[in-house]
Amino acid sequence: MASASRAATPLLKDELDIVIPTIRNLDFLEMWRPFFQPYHLIIVQDGDPNKTIRVPEGFDYELYNRNDINRMLGPKASCISFKDSACRCFGYMVSKKKYIYTIDDDCFVAKDPSGKDINALEQHIKNLLSPSTPFFFNTLYDPYRDGADFVRGYPFSLREGVPTAVSHGLWLNIPDYDAPTQLVKPLERNTRYVDAILTIPKGTLFPMCGMNLAFDRELIGPAMYFGLMGDGQPIGRYDDMWAGWCTKVITDHLGLGVKTGLPYIWHSKASNPFVNLKKEYNGIFWQEELIPFFQSVSMPKEATTVQKCYLELAKQVRAKLGKVDGYFNKLADSMVTWIEAWDELNPPKGGVATANGPPKK
């Protein structure tokens, strides 16, 4: 049986930045070295800026602490969270690359069922470089994968797909559960390797986890604001959720795709469920209001760019969620600040950059 020669996945080493938020250390990078070393890292140091974060030798990186964030954004720095991994979105803003991969510092290389190490970054790149299919569900999942295709009944007019904006990966070992579930099932581990990537259908919302996530910054970057979390905020552990709901509404409107499934990483650390419960407490109740809100958002035709969509979303957050809690008025303000900061640091090509270049260490 003749098999077509498989084209190698491009490395994209000059087009992709890896953004890592950290408050402890970056030892986990040693395990990722074979896969990450070709790439540029953007490290966002949360917490005490006077602490020195040691980066393992041999990596090309830029590192930002709170002082850098304050200096670079001035008053706009208020939109970047403190004492929460939500601060990572600062990394998205300062990156100059087309693609972003973000990973938590307690995530390690997983093994596939054959025992082979999973190159998560390569799979994310494959996901981003092949189209998505949000308008009709393909029962054999990603039709562009080797060995798969569109099934009978799949309209031919839809087989080109749409550009993929987001690739959402999963986690073996410690699953991403909320605090109540962690309390009830403290010993549950995710051992099931589901060998699939699929497009999340248009109009369907999902819980986007920021632990193992890649996206096309040029297509969707400004929507990846991880909100106001952590110190001084009434909510935590909903940063990636918030970004995911905003992103999905915007990708649906702009005709872009979101994929979920492979690759898996190995999530090693279970955070304290009682601490998590305190952080999530408001979120658990507020999400009951948030989901109907996002499900009923409609974007005007004139919202043709991500920024325009996002600002429209901020308007609707203020109008409809302000009455749920005053926090959402603050959040709507910071959503606007985020876009202002994004546009300032990412002027349209040919425009003059008003911010200093990132510090090279």
Add this chain to the structure above:
Amino acid sequence: MRPPSLLSLTLDSALLRIAHIADLSHLPDHLVIDLFRVEKVLKLFLATGCEEIILAVQLLNIKQPLKMSSGIQDSEVDIVIAALQPNLNTFFEAWRPFFSRFHIIVVKDPDMAEDLKIPTGFDLKVYTKADIDGVLGASSINFSGHSCRYFGYLVSRKKYVISIDDNCLPAKDAAGSTVDAVAQHMTNLKTPATPFFFNTLYDPYRKGADFVRGYPFSLREGVECMLSCGLWLHNADYDPMTHVVKRNQRNTTYVDAVMTVPLGAMMPVSGINVAFNREVLGPVMFPGLRLRNEGKHRWDTLEDIWNGLCAKVVCDSLGYGMKTGLPYVMRSDAEAGKALESLKEWEGVKVMDDVLPFFQSLKLSRTAVTVEDCVKELASIVREKLGPKNAVFTKAADAMVEWNNLWKSHGAHHA
């Protein structure tokens, strides 16, 4: 932010200390009752499966949250097999370990002249052309080819139907164990579906999985699953063009997941390996769309695809769910050369490009509250909106109305 209520403070406190509470006996009864009256807290405690807690809940006479389903009995299931080939010995012998507990309905393709060969030892009834004509008399619905199995749905008297094509054998999973497709379909149908929000760990009711962080608690009850669409290893269900272009491609990827197809998302339901709640969904499980040159190969048909789209619209409208994924069956090769022949006259391309936009924009009225009502409304919209594009749609609308009548007179009975 509203100040916390006494109850919420108590809940906070209790949950904080849950790991240290070895027993609840020192708590005054009225506090425990109040705590357990909050359904979310009650579910948390019951989910631990701890005997003492379950006993305490019963002793305190606290109403337990309703369980979705207690299980499907074997006697509630019919297995419906469309016989498109005469020799079914290999098929039934291979499926014997999984079929033998159930009542089986075999419907012989009315166009097939040869006698059927079926091994003994099954609780099995065969229906032939004579039965179809005898029961239905003159019906405008054409039950030949793959459509013959719908006759089986009509005469079944069970709550659930599982239907597998006669060229499919049990598959092996990634560990090499033989898959009990029947049991997996039953599990899919008896556990809730979750169409309102996508769970990134797929089916949250599977052992070792759950709802992930960010999944709204109010949506975690799920809805009743009405249809389970399984998959195929080896010879996948492709259209004839793909069969020709990728004649050597075989599906070898075993995806270990079941998932709910979200609300509003349309999908191609393949009739090769499917199970459904006949009691509820029967009126919409019809052979509606018949291609002009429908043949005996699956790629010559779209009847199941049309059926599935209608069923999905109805499920979305009435608050039911549909699942896809496991179980797999092993589907044997068809002669790829035949696909080339089918291509010449294949109108499937044109038809699906008209069909999908239609279904995507379809919204049934709120007054259609039963499946029959939905089908009636659907049929008239099909006739009005799609009929003008292609006569095949007008015929489909006719078939849907006819099926509704047939269901009323022959199908709407239960054991």
